[in-house]
Amino acid sequence: MELETRELRYFVAVxxxxxxxxxxxxxxxxxxPLSRAIRLIERRIGVTLLERTSREVSLTPAGEVLLTEARAALNTVAAAVRHTQRAAEATPRLVLALKPGGDSDLLRPLLKGYAATAGAVRVDLVFSTGERAAMVRDGRADLALLHRPQNDLSGLDSEDLHTEExxxxxxxxxxxxxxTTVAMADLRGEPQPRWPEARPGVTGHPVTDTDQxxxxxxxxxxxxxxxxxxRDRLPPGTVSRPIEDAGPVTLVxxxxxxxxxxxxxxxxxxxxxxTHAPHQGCAS
Structure with a gap:
């Protein structure tokens, strides 16, 4: 049983x-009409997607699955439209999404290296703190600089560029x-930031860029x-200390x-x- 993209959008919103x-x-x-549409979807596919009470709405296990699949399907449709529109542009280009100050000072050599290759096209930069991965999934960007393990890389392929403590x-x-060093346990209870891209359940003071x-x-x-x-750009009045058990972060x-x-x-x-990163496979 097929569902229309309109129906998927309705379900994802709810x-x-x-x-x-x-x-x-x-x-x-x-x-x-939205309530009727959701009931019709459930009848058509023959499963209960939402548990409804007078006080709350919650997803069933089947609903959780459809939410994941529906998001992916809608992203694919959106990407297809955007890529088709881009194919009609007179001048080919790539769109790279990145976080302000989140390139580990590698952006300049990265762009210079690409510009020197045969067939290089214009690269437009789009800055975002919270939507870089989503922009790639739905076609607003072709590539993104992300951090593992902080960012959700589901639905994406990636290559490691730089790993640091x-x-x-x-x-x-x-x-x-x-x-001289600090453990993660030492930071328990300390006020910490919450980025727009933070995974669900992460608490903290909302911030949007590194300078802030x-x-x-x-x-x-x-x-x-x-x-x-x-550490290379800390302002006066701040210091940094190594964290002995935090694990590395990798720019991809x-x-x-x-x-x-x-x-x-x-x-x-x-x-x-x-960036002299190990080669692990590439887009074909």
Missing amino acids: AEELHFGRAAHRLGIAQP QVVVLPQGHPLATR LLQLIQLGRMVAVLPGSV IAWRRASTSRQVAGFVRAATSA
Whole structure:
């Protein structure tokens, strides 16, 4: 039994909001037809997707599966449209999504290396703190610089570019600043940032860029675990200390798993070559 993209959008809205009124407002439709549409979907596929009570709406196990699959399907449709539109452009180009200050100072050599390759096209940069992976999935970007394990790489292929240890950045007068190393347990209870791309359940003070975060640390409002390369641009009044048990963070170049773009493949090859990363396979 096939479902229309409109029906998938309706279901995703309800599944994400877990509230029919909010989902209807998000979709720009009235609540009664939305409720009818969800009931029709359940009848057509023969399973219960949502548990409804007078107080709450929750997903069934089947609903959880459909939410994952529906998101992927809608992203694929959106990507197909955007890639088709891009194919009609007179000048070919690639769109690279990245986080401000999140390139470990590798962006310049990466772009220079790609520009020197045969068949290189224009590369447009799009900056985002919370939607880089989503932009690649739905076709708004061809590639993204992401961090593992912090970012969700589901539905994407990736190549490692640079791995570094993590440090904690502290206000200069913080008690932990007197130590030579810090453990993650030492940071328990400390106010920490929450990025827009944070996984569900992560709490903390919302931040949108590294400069904002460093200023908050400078003011003594929080501490933060960051890649070690941040040490080269710490403002006065802040210090960094190695974290003995935080594990490394890896900068990766990521692209849609279904991509067959030669330009994307060329960029990935140039990126891994320019950053001297181990080769692990590339877009075809």
